[in-house]
Amino acid sequence: GAGVSQSPRYKVAKRGQDVALRCDPISGHVSLFWYQQALGQGPEFLTYFQNEAQLDKSGLPSDRFFAERPEGSVSTLKIQRTQQEDSAVYLCASSPFDRDLGYNEQFFGPGTRLTVL
């Protein structure tokens, strides 16, 4: 079946521009995650949704970063007034919810590579 998709795959922005990154999770997956992966580093947690509720946004680096999932499916990560340090790959992941398992396997999309000039 279809996996997690992200668009655009590549985005170049001038410093100060706003950008919006889209994530289409696997159909039926309740949980959705955003990660930031800087060059040469592992992914770092940004935020987490369960359905439309944003349950954890502790990883968002500043108030310029905003994420939403209004209908509990597609999610958008918005970065306002982009800075050079925002250059990274932004990964989206989704997972099914299983209370009995006590953990969730996360399925990752291919990422959006953001370059801020």
Added chain:
Amino acid sequence: AQSVTQLGSHVSVSEGALVLLRCNYSSSVPPYLFWYVQYPNQGLQLLLKYTSAATLVKGINGFEAEFKKSETSFHLTKPSAHMSDAAEYFCAVSVWWNFNKFYFGSGTKLNVKP
């Protein structure tokens, strides 16, 4: 807080040789541990996971990992490397009370020489 350390940002092995990728974790409570693989321009794919059952975990593509509490380690091994194993590998940790929050290591790039 939880954290992961992956020793060796680059590992090179010959085809057919043993693969050993190291992961040490820090957690104040029993962890859940994961290994993911990332091929160029692709998302992360789960190789295997430890969730407090058997300490020796077998995953896809012939990989396995052993949870050693005394050493706080979860090293990834494969008896015989294949060219197709060349990729970047990430170890991650989470805990039962916040299992949705993964902490990833900085990754190890595996190069397989013919």
